[in-house]
Amino acid sequence: MANKAVLTGTYFMNGDYACCEGALASGCRFFAGYPITPATEIAERMSRRLPELGGIYIQMEDEIASMAAILGASWGGVKAMTSTSGPGFSLMMENIGFGICTETPCVICNVQRAGPSTGLPTLVGQGDMMQARWGSHGHYEIIALCPSSVQEMFDFTIRAFNLSEQYRIPVIIMADEVIGHMNERIVIPPEAEIELVERRKPAAPPGDYLPYHPDADWVAPMANCGDGYRIHITGLTHDERGYPVMDADTQAQMVNRLIQKIQSNRDTIIRTENIYLDDAEVVVVAYGISARSAKQAVREARACGVRAGLIKLETVWPFPEKLIRDVATRVRALIMPEINAGQMVLEVERCAGGACPVKLVSHFGGSIIHPRTILDAIKDSIKIKGK
Amino acid sequence: MTTKKARETLPQHPMETLLRSERLPHIWCSGCGIGTVLGSVMAAIQKSGYDQDKIAVVSGIGCTARMAGYIRLDSFHTTHGRAIPFATGLKLARPEIKVLVISGDGDLLAIGGNHFIHAARRNIDITVICVNNLNYGMTGGQLGPSTPFGAKTTTSNSGCPEEPFNFCYLASACGAVYVARWTTLHIRRVTNSITEAMQKRGFGFVEVLAPCPTSFGRRNKIGNALDTLKFYHERSVIRNDIDPKDAPMDFSSHIVLGKFVDTERPTFIDNYQQACRGQMSDWPDIGSKVTPGNQAGQ
Numbered sequence: 001m002a003n004k005a006v007l008t009g010t011y012f013m014n015g016d017y018a019c020c021e022g023a024l025a026s027g028c029r030f031f032a033g034y035p036i037t038p039a040t041e042i043a044e045r046m047s048r049r050l051p052e053l054g055g056i057y058i059q060m061e062d063e064i065a066s067m068a069a070i071l072g073a074s075w076g077g078v079k080a081m082t083s084t085s086g087p088g089f090s091l092m093m094e095n096i097g098f099g100i101c102t103e104t105p106c107v108i109c110n111v112q113r114a115g116p117s118t119g120l121p122t123l124v125g126q127g128d129m130m131q132a133r134w135g136s137h138g139h140y141e142i143i144a145l146c147p148s149s150v151q152e153m154f155d156f157t158i159r160a161f162n163l164s165e166q167y168r169i170p171v172i173i174m175a176d177e178v179i180g181h182m183n184e185r186i187v188i189p190p191e192a193e194i195e196l197v198e199r200r201k202p203a204a205p206p207g208d209y210l211p212y213h214p215d216a217d218w219v220a221p222m223a224n225c226g227d228g229y230r231i232h233i234t235g236l237t238h239d240e241r242g243y244p245v246m247d248a249d250t251q252a253q254m255v256n257r258l259i260q261k262i263q264s265n266r267d268t269i270i271r272t273e274n275i276y277l278d279d280a281e282v283v284v285v286a287y288g289i290s291a292r293s294a295k296q297a298v299r300e301a302r303a304c305g306v307r308a309g310l311i312k313l314e315t316v317w318p319f320p321e322k323l324i325r326d327v328a329t330r331v332r333a334l335i336m337p338e339i340n341a342g343q344m345v346l347e348v349e350r351c352a353g354g355a356c357p358v359k360l361v362s363h364f365g366g367s368i369i370h371p372r373t374i375l376d377a378i379k380d381s382i383k384i385k386g387k
Numbered sequence: 388m389t390t391k392k393a394r395e396t397l398p399q400h401p402m403e404t405l406l407r408s409e410r411l412p413h414i415w416c417s418g419c420g421i422g423t424v425l426g427s428v429m430a431a432i433q434k435s436g437y438d439q440d441k442i443a444v445v446s447g448i449g450c451t452a453r454m455a456g457y458i459r460l461d462s463f464h465t466t467h468g469r470a471i472p473f474a475t476g477l478k479l480a481r482p483e484i485k486v487l488v489i490s491g492d493g494d495l496l497a498i499g500g501n502h503f504i505h506a507a508r509r510n511i512d513i514t515v516i517c518v519n520n521l522n523y524g525m526t527g528g529q530l531g532p533s534t535p536f537g538a539k540t541t542t543s544n545s546g547c548p549e550e551p552f553n554f555c556y557l558a559s560a561c562g563a564v565y566v567a568r569w570t571t572l573h574i575r576r577v578t579n580s581i582t583e584a585m586q587k588r589g590f591g592f593v594e595v596l597a598p599c600p601t602s603f604g605r606r607n608k609i610g611n612a613l614d615t616l617k618f619y620h621e622r623s624v625i626r627n628d629i630d631p632k633d634a635p636m637d638f639s640s641h642i643v644l645g646k647f648v649d650t651e652r653p654t655f656i657d658n659y660q661q662a663c664r665g666q667m668s669d670w671p672d673i674g675s676k677v678t679p680g681n682q683a684g685q
Contacts, residue, residue, distance in 0.1 A: 029480075030476065030479065030480050032472075032475075047663075051659070051664050056479045056480065057663070058476075058479060058655075060472060061472075061501050064468075064469065064472070065469070065471075065472035065501075065502050065505070068466065068469040068473040069472045069473065069475050069476030070476055071465075071473055071476065072445070072463075072472070072475065072476025072477035072478075073476035073479065073480035074476075074480075076476070076478075076481035076484070077481065078480040078481070080476065094466055095466055224481075225443050225461040226441055226443070226461065226481055226483070226484045228440040229461070230440070230459050230460055230461055230462075231461055231462070232455070232462045232464070233462070234455075234456065234464035235464065235465065243410060
């Protein structure tokens with residue numbers, strides 16, 4: 001493991017380490033963080049790997065400072081990330097909102113544990129899903145990805161950096177304790193095979209550049225600090241010059257664009273893995289570690305002759321509304337297992353719109369959902385009158 | 388003459404290139420001291436001779452924090468209290484950029500107090516300028532970490548029940564390599580101190596006491612802006628090089644000003660280079676072998 005950013009090869013590695021390697025392969029050279037179980041291993045590996053790659057690891061005084069520091073580093077033109085878990089994620093919320101409002105690319109990995117509060121620090125949970133969507137104040141769109149294997153921790157971290165650079169937005173990796181701590185086979189591809197996206201630079205000279213004047217895709221090119229553009233960046237409602245303007249029209253324009261740049265690009269942002277969907281009469285919608293349980297349950301159901309299918313949400317925010325709406329019209333039931341008291345299931349219900357029953361398989365945290373529990377739910381659903 | 392016509396006919400202001408003049412008039416109240424500090428900051432930037440494309444201003448939230456919006460430099464008006472950690476990330480990512488943090492006393496030392504002490508401890512190479520107006524001005528004059536004991540604010544109607552921080556003592560104790568305190572009456576000294584702090588490697592801290600006639604002055608006997616400046620004139624005592632712990636701001640007798648700290652110490656990057664990219668000996672690095680004869684307590 002000499003001085004290399006991309007450790008091409010096959011490894012047996014835990015998810016936290018894989019996240020770290022994905023970040024380094026993406027060109028991340030700044031990490032600010034604060035120790036917290038079960039995300040600590042990301043920081044630990046970063047502290048070892050970054051200095052030798054010419055990057056900076058800094059352990060801040062808290063998660064608020066960590067989040068602020070990565071935003072500062074990003075404006076310095078360096079790809080930056082932090083990692084945390086529930087309590088730290090809560091502390092980051094205000095500055096995540098600042099990152100959204102100022103359109104600052106960066107990546108946050110939340111290795112979820114069970115809450116509320118200190119909860120079960122060493123045990124799995126998926127209770128921060130709505131916090132990822134709505135945790136910062138005001139209205140905005142966010143991008144969140146949900147890995148369900150160590151390989152996906154690597155792959156999705158690269159995707160998170162690419163999406164953050166492309167859409168100028170903090171991207172959240174919503175991992176969980178099991179994915180973070182589980183050791184699995186991972187293949188790190190050759191550097192040449194890893195596609196990277198870099199933030200779009202302004203084409204206009206400093207005098208003519210408007211920091212928040214978007215291109216056709218609703219995203220504005222980004223000048224970094226020190227590039228000679230003398231930008232002004234504020235979390236106040238601002239116009240295309242980046243200057244604060246305190247009125248309803250500017251607010252409408254700014255918020256609309258923050259929403260449109262994600263919503264109008266949703267088809268490229270949203271990814272799901274669909275298994276046995278074509279002929280499925282019961283479909284499980286799942287994400288993270290629960291998608292692993294679900295996959296096993298769906299296979300077992302198929303072995304019993306039940307036509308079950310799986311939608312594994314790789315992108316959880318923005319939510320794949322169209323797909324769920326479409327599938328809901330042609331199945332007996334949708335089933336959602338999640339390690340919380342029912343969060344993403346609200347989205348599934350909303351999109352199903354009553355077209356089919358939506359059943360929640362809930363677990364409050366501390367262990368994964370057993371595939372058998374999901375299998376039972378699938379079998380129960382078969383009894384529902386078909387379409 | 389209309390403002391527009393005046394702009395066309397009058398000669399350019401000497402600070403024009405450093406001001407976002409299209410954003411004027413500014414939001415500060417009549418008699419506020421922040422504009423004076425802005426003048427000093429711009430003068431110091433010109434005096435320092437640094438490439439202005441490589442200077443960034445970072446602020447938090449509050450009246451002083453709005454300064455970032457008026458300076459024609461890369462400028463970041465961040466969240467309340469978080470200017471220093473934002474600046475830390477920016478500086479470490481782009482070491483060639485000179486980073487100034489300019490914010491108020493409440494922003495830097497109440498909500499941002501934890502970041503302040505840790506950035507000083509790490510000796511992050513940034514210059515922190517604190518405009519201290521003894522209260523939260525933007526929200527209408529509440530007590531803050533600098534409000535003197537007994538002073539009236541909207542949240543201490545019968546007098547502030549808390550003791551304030553001595554910011555310079557705090558900065559010095561936490562490891563700042565440059566510490567100075569002035570008032571907006573001492574413009575030349577403010578400018579010099581900001582210039583010196585910018586030219587220094589490491590965490591520099593310049594505190595500038597400023598009148599806030601609207602929110603603070605009128606509720607206390609300190610009065611309007613002119614009265615406040617007269618008060619500074621009467622009560623200020625310059626004591627350079629003394630330990631800032633002996634430099635309190637006692638408004639009933641003397642306000643001690645001066646350049647208190649001007650020293651050298653490795654910056655975060657210096658230490659990072661040695662510890663993380665170089666050869667670091669084992670910790671603790673005990674020089675000579677401890678023998679029973681020279682052990683403490685024997």
